[in-house]
Amino acid sequence: MQQNYLYPQVFMVDGSQNLNPYVPPPAWALPTLKKKRKLDWRTVGTILLLNLVLLALAGLALGTVYLLELQKEIQEMKQDNGGKGPVAHKIIGAQNFTQPPKDLRIAAHLTGDSITAGSNPLVWDDQKGHAFTSGILYKDRGLVINKAGIFFVYSKIYFRSYVCDRKNLEHIVFKRTDRYRKELILMEAKKTNYCSGNGWATNSYQAGIIHLLKGESIYVNVSDSRLVDFAESKTFFGLYKL
């Protein structure tokens, strides 16, 4: 009895029972090898199938999450843009005029704007018709230099009136700069004796190559803006960077 009691402890551990005929197989013993293999194929198949289904579900969930994130991002971009339009607009609009891209040619052509008749400096149109600005800001009646350089600056004024009262005509292109309090005249033209009878017209055109610094701005004054014809083809002001 003492021997019987000792043996099972040893043999049951490695699963080969019945070397000792007196010890019954334990209740918890694994099923026989044949039965076990049959069950395994079925189980493995089921597990594989389950895994595939889980994988597919996980993929779907991930896809949904990704789409939702994308949608959120687009919404945020639209909101940043003030809901004004496509994202491309935002990128162009966000451009800080003090740092234009290198390949952008700085140029502007401003045309007469009659709403300002009677006041100086002249107000210009920077968008309608032939007018445009590229890489430079038109602000408070002037062009704001965003990058130091050498500029070709030009301006034409078409003066006309039905009355010849022989006042001198003046056409001045000047700049404002932080370094001086006074405005500095860049180009000026003066006309006397330009009319003899009633109903007259005359042009003043000036152009020059001028060195301008960042932060400076340029404007046009005339002696009497009520004598100016503001048609876009007759009165204009512009520049381009060399």
Ligand SMILES: *[C@@H]1O[C@H](CO)[C@@H](O)[C@H](O)[C@H]1NC(C)=O
């Ligand atoms: C550009 O950015 C500078 C500072 O980085 C700022 O002082 C300036 O006002 C900006 N200019 C424009 C036109 O937004």
Ligand SMILES: *[C@@H]1O[C@H](CO)[C@@H](O)[C@H](O)[C@H]1NC(C)=O
């Ligand atoms: C331009 O006109 C304005 C308004 O009359 C005047 O204050 C300013 O001194 C003028 N500037 C120049 C350079 O003539």
